[in-house]
Amino acid sequence: MRDALIEAQSLSRIYRRGETHVVALARASFVLNRGDRIALMGRSGSGKTTLLHLMAALDTPTSGAIDWPALGSPDTLLPAKISLVFQTPSLLEPLTVSENVALPLLMAGAADSADCASNVERAVAAALATFGLEALAQKLPEELSGGQMQRVAMARAAVGRPLVILADEPTGQLDHTTGQALLDALIAHLAGTPTALVIATHDPAVAKRMDTVWRVERGVLTETDPTVRRT
Ligand SMILES: Nc1ncnc2c1ncn2[C@@H]1O[C@H](COP(=O)(O)OP(=O)(O)O)[C@@H](O)[C@H]1O
Ligand SMILES: [Mg+2]
Incomplete structure (x- = not known):
């Protein structure tokens, strides 16, 4: 089993207006390995x-190479x-908290049979419990505070146990x-799993x-950490 989940070589992104x-x-070069816990720090506007x-293949680089050695083709990642x-904020407004959290599992076809549907329910209930959201399960996003929305977004990111979680200033x-409680919950949820975590933060x-x-x-x-190679 290869450890490298994401590898980038001399990656650049230039926005033209x-x-x-x-x-x-x-020209960023780095490797993200299984189980990594990375804080991505930098001022506002730093990139x-x-x-x-x-890293999520939501955007394409202007130059350089990025590859997901253990994950397959870029269109299958998210x-x-x-x-x-x-x-x-990224919750779907017409859906309840519980439905928002279930989305990644439904998109992966995890509810295609009755058996699987109950697995989805179980996984959603566990994710809601992990992030202290049980009491909000039936609420709509518009009824939540900004912080509560962030917790729901985190539960949604974690529910399907992906191999990489990228959290942008959560x-x-x-x-x-x-903030520390949210992090405690996430770290506990990931304990013993191969999931790599990258958190962008000022804190x-x-x-x-x-x-x-x-x-x-x-x-x-x-950063001169060994996982970041300068070019
Ligand atoms: N869609 C875009 N079009 C033009 N410039 C952009 C766009 N997105 C980001 N930028 C610019 O790219 C730089 C890095 O932005 P960003 O990655 O959002 O930084 P950070 O997340 O660290 O605040 C900033 O100067 C920002 O203004
Ligand atoms: Mg940003």
């Missing part, structure tokens, strides 16, 4: 979201193998204690809970 262009990511979207917790809207307290810090500054991945 008319005459101007922004180098959001400049964190751009990097996460490239949401079963890689899940992404977006920086902005504690950005939460107070310190709530050193969040970064401390991860094993490795990747730093991105004006599009340049500068």
